[in-house]
Amino acid sequence: MSNECKGKNEKGGRSMKRLIQKAQRGNDQAFLKIFQHYEADLYRMAYVYVKNPDDALDVVQEVAYQAFKKIGMLREPQFLKTWLMKIAINCALDVMKKRQNVIHLKPEFEESIGSTETDYAITMTLADMMDSLHEDERSVVVLKYYQDYTFQQISDLLEWPIGTVKTTLYRAVDKLRREWKEADCYGS
Amino acid sequence: MDREMKRMLADIKIPSELHERSRQGVKRAKQEMRREPGFIRRRLMTVGIAAALLIPTGAFAYQSLLADELYGSFDEMKVHIVSATLEKYLLLDAKLNQAKGVLGEAEYEEFKQGLSVFTDTRIAYGNANGNVDYEAIPKAERLEVKQALSDLQPYFDQLNDQPAARDVLTADEYDAYIEALMREESIRVRAGEYVEDMPDELRQSYEEAIAIIREVDRKQQQN
Secondary structure, three states: OOHHHHHHHHHHHHHHHHHHHHHHOOOHHHHHHHHHHHHHHHHHHHHHHHOOHHHHHHHHHHHHHHHHHHHHHOOOHHHHHHHHHHHHHHHHHHHHHHHHOOOOOOHHHHHHHOOOHHHHHHHHHHHHHHHOOOHHHHHHHHHHHHOOOOHHHHHHHHOOOHHHHHHHHHHHHHHHHHHHHHHHHHHO | OHHHHHHHHHOOOOOOOHHHHHHHHHHHHHHHHHHOHHHHHHHHHHHOOOOOOOOOOHHHHOOOOOOHHHHOOHHHHHHHOOOOOHHHHHHHHHHHHHHHHHHOHHHHHHHHHHHHHHHHHHHHHOOOOOOOOHHHOOHHHHHHHHHHHHHHHHHHHHHOOOOOHHHHOOHHHHHHHHHHHHHHHHHHHHHOOOHHHOOHHHHHHHHHHHHHHHHHHHHHHHO
């Protein structure tokens, strides 16, 4: 990394720290600036679980709400993203739990109020792949392959033993490989 | 796998209203926090009652606000405190009104008395944010303001519907708590608002003060 680049990164890190400190004192504008960096990732993370834009947006709104209320308790600002992810996973699981208690609309109604066609196509690809995974497996796959977390970080975030993280990931990857193989067969 | 996963997730379209939804979440949290006691106390005690005051312009000038009794003219306040907002002023005014209702007339007078010692010190010695370096003021005044703070804290606790710090702590612990509140503010005046910019010895002292304050918060919540 060049010195200039390093300097910029350090400066960026410092200004982020300042924003976090401001947010911890209740400054909502500072918090929103920070949150803006992560909201797209949080949305995608939520989407993997809830699989529709409306619920994923609800999750992000709830994460913003909970995180701003609790940011004063965040002791290690360098773990901010991990902390937000954790809140997002919990919120997404809550939405799913609630959804299980709701009687679903008939498919024809869902179509008329649901997402746009493009969204739907993406949902299908992703849902097909992810549907075969258990919620826990989904978390590990997304954190590992999309967020580039290490096993140790995933273990800290989900509060699981590191061995459990590894076996869950291997099991999930195995399932996904089989899915992809089948998809390839149909596709070709 | 890695690449596939990234591509797949990157394909999820980000809705245009995403940021607005984040904003709504924060807005709701902020509204609730205003009603929650813990936040009010921290703001009153450390960011500064004096910093919280101020500067209504024309439209409000005719109103007789309770806080006027404490601060005299706003022009005078403006000289000392520049980081003031109308919103914070009105918040304080509301708080004082609440104090009047909750505490009863006699107690309120006592509360206001203590508060005015506290804020007079800020007007006389406060920096641009209204914060005071208590180590840099005359000893007699430091003693007086410390006494005012010790006497005020139980009122804040009562207003915040929390057990009084004075009751959950021993006399020595309570003294250390008041000292910690003063030290935290003093260091911010000397070394700025940002912990990472503080010289090592001040940062250590600052963090010790914060640890004491948090411990007291924890004890109050447990009781």
